[in-house]
Amino acid sequence: MNRRSFIKRSLFTLAATGMVPSLFSRTALAAGGNGKILVLYHLFGGNDAVNTLIPYNQPEYAAYRPDIAIPAANVLDLGAPGMTLGLHPAMQPMVDDLWNNGQLALISQVGYPNHNRSHFVSTAIWNTGDPERPNKTGWLGGFIDEQNDPFCATNFGSTLPRALRGVHTSGLSIESIGGFGLGSSDWEQQLQSELQRQIQQVRSGTAEEVRRAMDHMLRSVDKVRGAQAGEFAPATTFPNSSYGRRFRDIARLIKYDFPSQVYYASSGGFDTHSGQGGVQGAQANLLAGLSEALSAFRQEMILQGKWNDVMVMVFSEFGRRAKQNASAGTDHGKGGVMFVTGGAVQGGVYGGEPNLAEEALDKGDLPVKVDFRSVYAAGAQFIGANPAELVGAEFTPINLV
């Protein structure tokens, strides 16, 4: 069942019971959705692009990184035409399942002009899509406002990212599907009835903000109940990691035709100023976790028959310096690397092979060659939104599908 039929079914059910909240009628009218799904995954901390998509053949590579360079023998060469590039050895599942099937797009040297090396400012820019004025709403806020439906975008985690905040409507935020709801004990039922009574009464000031948030929460609980009630026994084993749990929950909501067209999640640990590791170590563990989870997610989506309707975009707020520091780590840099995958995605390296020669660097960093908004634009286009409205007409969607 696609999004449109989900809405029809909901409307039918509600009409049958004589309660048609305005939310649903508006949604049905606005339902511009095309059934496609965009998954955004933020690697917080600034993932080191040089040790992820590795220009291992350039002499500077090993010279810049005596403690953390990946030996050429371990790099997973991509065989990309005209380039000598490979992925970190911890990403074997991504190579086997995504790259070798032509479904992994690697966007090299991605970022924005005048890069800000602050984690927080840079994250705000990625989430708002506006380096000049990181405004209060997210780059998908316009989409969520237009749909007028908080369930059209779901975050996994307890802090709603700015990407999913609109002016009038914001996305849903849940920690995990299993734990999302009040229990069935008498006490919890009493709490829920009293809460329903309390939130009828409009307040002012901050109390009103809380009241609206509680109203939002109650509706979300109701909505997630469908996915909780149904059995979910994926044929694939999702790894028992934060990545695995997030992608498993996303797959579960997709299976139960949850009306979200956007899913968002994030994981930290990428701020590797010291002890970054090489073939093994801190960054390797993070990339392995992501890689295994993505591979499992692809498998599950194929089994659900949804893989062609999904696009996953993995990003980090910036890349790191070309040279390692004295702590066998790397400091904040500029151009990063994005992974985009999905059944319809045309695999390949976008943005070209990074050049590590001193004079080609931007003050010691990989320069930015691809604006992240042109990648976002491709994601917006995929879900049937208007890229020009979300990220600006000057960013032509790059041809990923």
Place this chain on the structure above:
Amino acid sequence: MGGTLTACGRLGARAKYRGPFGRYEATHLLRRAAARGNADEADNLAAMGLERAVDAVLDTPDLPTEQEPAYFDDANYVHEWVNHWLTTQTPLAERLTLFWHGHFATEASKTGAWNTYHKINKLRELSLSSFRDLLYMIAEDPAMLIYLDNDDSTKEHPNENWARELMELFTLGEGHYTEKDIQEIARAFTGWRVSYEDGHHYFLFYGEVHDFEPKTILGQRVHNTFNPLFEGYEVLDILLAKDQTYRFIAGKLLRYFFHPEPTQEMVNVGADVLKGGTVRDFLKWLFMHPDFYAEETRNALVKSPLEYAVGLLYAAGKREVPMDSDLSYWLRARLDQDPYNPPDVSGWPLANTDWLPDASLLQRLKFIDFATQPPDSGPPPGPIDYSVFMDGAVNPLSLVAPEAQLL
């Protein structure tokens, strides 16, 4: 958000509150200052009159006896803090320490729990002192030196993590310095390291890795050939001489103790008070300000999960939560505020809306049952009194009202 606070423009930001100071006003002061209390405590404050009441809440902090690390694991550290907050005679120090811990954030998962525990104790001790004392302490703090990798910084490859956050998050705020300043400050702090003796980390200056060349920071030359250690202190002094530092800190303190959107005038006057005095002076100025008692200020802030948990346990008569309870699990895993592991170096959010996603609100409702249940054994809890915890409470079911989330 509450309405615009126009009163301060008319009255002048240095004006003193001259209105009534009864239980209603004292409840607001107590809730804001301590995030816990009851009607008797509010009445006692009201009986003192405004100035003596403010002095009372700003009393010198009670310091817990430091426990040897063997006694604690991570969860117990969290638990111990909550129990201290529930029993201390100076609960303002706990809310203020939570502020400083969020401001100068370190994560125990990287520093080790003991180092962060020790850092929190030092922050509590200095919580009402000058900002200068706090900054000097944190610069030498082993948890911070480890957390922001200064321990690994050398003249060949200065690590920029501490230098960047020192300006972006701890003093000036983003946009008031250049990348070059970051690089120069990183060089000035080379050699600021930790040593490990008798099971603990200590600050140590290790000259062999220090960069002895001159540096230029925010246009000022720093070069101390007599004692290179002092270059770090000179950097702190440069930052402490900037008005912007006090505007940045005063703005954060006002968003934590006053209103989500303080006026620029309040920020400017607060910055003056903070620059010329101590954090105690600043809070005394704020707590005696007419706008602090305005209706738009009352219930304008959303409690963080730790404030919510402590306030609710105290209101439910709990004065010590047994160590074998699920309290730390509630805080760390469900309510999503692990006091020993802030989300990142920027600490916890100060914006009200950041505390209000569906997942967090739901867990706060579930926590009501845990907090208000009588204990299975042992003495019954003290009197149940929700009047300071929230306006308008009549029974435990009232705790689902939006007002329960507010300070």
